[in-house]
Amino acid sequence: MTRSSPCRVSIVIKALNEEANIAAAIESCLAALAGLDGEVVLADSASTDRTVQVAARYPIRIVQLARPAERSCGTGPQLGWQHADGEYVQIIDGDMKMVPGFLEQALAFLAQHPEIAGVAGRVVELNTESLEYRERTERSRRSEAHRAPGPVDRLDGGGLYRRCAIEEAGWFSDRNLHSYEEFDLAVRLRARGWKLWRLPIDAVTHYGHDSPPYRLLLRRWRTRYACGAGEVLRAALGQGHARAVLRGLRELRLYLAVIGWWLLLASAPLWPLPQRSAALLFAALLAAPFATMAWRKRSLARAVYSVLAWNVHAAGVVRGLLAPRRPPRALIPSLVIKDPHPAARHGQEMCS
Secondary structure (H helix, E strand, C coil), X not given: CCCCCCXXXXXXXXXXXXXXXXXXXXXXXXHHCCCCCEEEEEEECCCCCCHHHHHCCCCCEEEEECCHHHCCCCHHHHHHHHCCCEEEEEEEECCEEECCCHHHHHHHXXXXXXXXXXXXXXXXXXXXXXXXXXXXXXXXXXXXXXXXXXXXXXXXXXXXXXXXXXXXXXXXXCCCCCCCHHHHHHHHHHHCCCEEEEEEEEEEEECCCCCCHHHHHHHHHHCCHHHHHHHHHHXXXXXXXXXHHHHHCCHHHHHHHHHHHHHHHHCHHHCCXXXXXXXXXXXXXXXXXXHHHHHHHCCHHHHHHHHHHHHHHHHHHHHHHHCCCCCCCCCCCEEEXXXXXXXXXXXXXXXX
C-alpha cells in the first residue's frame, strides 16, 4: 500500500460488536492525540451491531473486514496497520480507553532509546468481579514478568510501536492467530535484535467481557481463541525464532501435561489390574487435578474452573497445530467505510 500522507502517530482500535464502548474508546484516543500529529483508525471485524454507526460520528478512518469468516485476533490489528499512516502505531481494543499523557511519555522514551521497537504501560483492569479476570489478575501478579515495568519479552494489552521495526519484522499481526498475536509480534521483533519496554505508568483502562465464566470458555472455543498457543507454535515451525516461542510459551508445558493426563486416563482399559482396583485408580487420577487446585486456591469453584480451562486450552493446542494457514503478508480484503482525509490518501491501493 502506497502512503502519500504520513503522520506521526496512528492509534488503531480493533473492534467487534463494541457498540456500548466504542464512543468512549474513540474519544479517549482523540484526546490522547491532542497536540500531536496523529490519526485514529477503527479496524472493524464486520460488527453486526451499531459499532460502525456510532464510530462514524467522529473524524476518524473506519475500515471494515470484507469477509466475516476471516475474523481473528490477528486479523484486526493487521487490518488497521494496512490503513494506518503513522510513523508510530498504537494498538488498543474497542473496550479500552487511552490514559491521558501516556503517548507523550512513550514517544519521548522511544526517541531516547532507538534500539526499542515498542513501549507500553500498565493495563488497568476495571472488571474485578468476573472469575475469569480475578484468575488473570492473580496469574499476572504471580508469574507474568512481562506485566512489570522494565525490559519485557512481549507487550500484552497493546503498545506503541515504531513503523520501521514492524516493517523489518514482516507484518504487524499474523492474521492466522486467534490469540497470542502480541507475543508472536514480540518474538519476531526480538529475533531481529529489537527490544521492548514497559513503562511504570498507566497506558489504558480495560473492562473485559462481563459474562459468566463458563460461557466465556465456550466462546473462546467457538471463536478459536483457545487455539492461539497451537497456532503460534505452528507459525514458528521451521523459523529462526521457534526456540524463542517454545521458551516463551511457558503455559504450553501445562497444556501438554493435560494431554498426557488424557492419554493416561484413556489407557485405563489396558491397565493390568483387577477391575475394582483399576476403577479406583482411574477415579483417583481423574480427581487429582481438582483436589490439588482446590487445596491451592482454597475454593472448589475456582479449582473446577481452572481445570476445565486447562482442558479447553489443551484441546485448543491440538486444534491450532492442525489449522491451515494463509500467507500473513497478503493484504486482508477490506472496505473503507469512512475517511476524513480522502484527498490526502488519493492514489493509494484499495484492499480487495
